[in-house]
Amino acid sequence: MSSLTDRHQHIITKLRKEGNVKVVDLCSELNVSSVTIRKDLKLLEDKHLLFRTHGGGTMSNPYTADKPVKEKEKIQSGEKSNIGEAAANLVEPNDCILIASGTTVLSLARNIYPKGSLTVITAALNVAMELIRHPEIEVIQLGGILRKSSSSVTGSYAEKILEDFSCSKLFLGVDGIDLEFGLTTTNMMEAQLNKKMIKASQKTIVLADSTKFGKRGFGRICGLEDIEQIITDSGISDHMVESLKGMGIEITIV
Template identity: 75%
Template sequence: MVSIAERHQQIIDKLQKEGKINVADLCAELNVSSVTIRKDLKLLEDKGLLFRTHGGATLNNPYTIDRSVNEKEKIQSSEKMQIGAKAATLLQPNDSILIASGTTVLALAKNIQPSGSLTVITSALNVALELLRHPEIEVLQLGGLLRKSSSSVTGPYAESILADFSFSKLFLGVDGIDLEFGLTTTNVMEAHLNRQMIKVSQKTVVLADSTKFGKRGFGRICGFDDIDQIITDKGISDYVVKALEGMGIKVTIV
């Protein structure tokens, strides 16, 4: 019979290999009850070896915190610029697009070199200011309650403006992507605005560096049925890529 110490080591080994584990799989592999596995996970969490999640555990803290846009811009900056450059190649002449908030979509704005006219509506002040240098781009800034930490607006006024438009693409930034919980942000009002953005867009493209995977923010934006494409960097695990592609999502890695 496998000892408790051996079982704990097997759990840690599997977690280090996969980055994330669930109770049902561990029960089947180790031939023990879910009660036993949950006790194991609690003991290992108390030792600082993992973080428990709904139905399993993860190697890294799955909960994101709200950081200022200036702080977030310094995290994975080169990866974000590569993601933004790739996203910019999706634009078509005479496109009408919607850009949400976040430092990764700001990287998209910095990489846009329009060929022909382009109409952009955005909730992010920094995105709008970045695009002002292009005379070919018509920029409409959404109004509403200004979130200082993200330099973007939220609220019912911004949502009501969106009802009058239809967009070919939405470029969406997120704070967390969890295979069970979906796409999230740290602010519930921003999550609600993002849902309205998805409704008025023909295609939703998520721009997210690899550190966002396995994370959860406070406000849930949507599930994976609402997403068409995710552009990320090579830090994403093969397991997550296969899971996303299995849901019909195009995953582009830069």
Template identity: 75%
Template sequence: MINLTERHQHIINKLQQKGQVAVIDLCDELRVSSVTIRKDLKLLEDKGLLFRTHGGATQYNPYTIDLPVNEKENLQASEKNRIALAAAGLIEPNDSILIASGTTVLALAKLIQPSLLKNLTVITSALNVALELLHHPEVEVIQLGGILRRSSSSVTGPYAESVLADFSCSKLFLGVDGIDLEFGLTTTNVMEAHLNRQMINISQKAIVLADSSKFGKRGFGKICGFDEIDQIITDKGISDHTFKSLQGMGVKVTIV
């Protein structure tokens, strides 16, 4: 029978190869019970060698932290710009769109070309998005009000949610802090998660803009499950497993 050290080495090797492991797979491979595997994962986590997740473990910390927007803007900048360019191509004349907060949707705002789009209306919770579009007098911008989150330069709260109830939008462009195949889409702030849910409710199509570093991560506030979004635009850093899983859940995945 395989001993404790050999089991632990097998788990570490598989983590290094795939980035994550599942309890059920390890049980089959090592021919031990789930209780044994969970004890092994706890011991390895206590040594700082992995992070336990629901049903398995990951090599990387799955929990996101709330960084200031000016710091986030420099992370995966080239990927964000490619994602934003693909998203900008989805905006059509006469659209009334919602742009949530985040650095990837800010990159989208910078790429919108109003000269090619007639009668474009943009509703946003993000101050930096509104200021970016302020340079285009032909775009009607509606800035939501509410409690200001300094870390994201955006508003949240019941006032913003109540104002949204009066609108119906063709598309929502949503940034997130985490995408977990089991838990869904998340952000680091629960009030922002509530506002994002209301944005989804009033939009005909919900489009998530997220670079591949957001996958396998969880924020504190759950926004929604995958059944409530239509499309994810991301970069080629996502795994084949994630890509196929999302497609299996009916989500269109665009890789740039």
């Protein structure tokens, strides 16, 4: 299979099935050089049939932009609500948990009905406001520089406070999940705070709707080897699920 048309058809078919392709795999499958494959990917990108990435290509734009929290709340709202409800079931009596920022973890806060006491440390103002209505929940609000677009704090002060805590679970929202690049957000300072949260937690649970897979934000939080579980919706591809499970990550689909 060496003709230009056949190669392009093979690439598009593989993309539709798996969501992304790698140059090294295409070289092996089509028995051509990496130079040829990269030229093919460039031609297909010029025709708006794919987006080139480092070492391959993808069907959707891999780069995500920052959006105001009010705008984000309207995106995949039903899926986020279901994800939040599933995550809330993981909260145990007398737990001490960390909740990061984002609209999906806000759905978690809205679904928490504690049995017994609960301590929550959070960077997000909207999460704190949701939880203060429960007398059983002690809320510790991190301080620092307020990001207006996400209604959450960042900065060295918030990072320093986390050094004094050890929590059972971190519920983390992200802007992108990439098999090679890992977890990302659109803000560098938020990414740094999320790294500190991971260190302060025994288990990291990522809450992400299916549109976040195959995307990359500006700030890298961590590699996929640093998380234990992902809760998402049924829009995630079978290929992505199998790849993540192969890394030892527990996948919960709602």
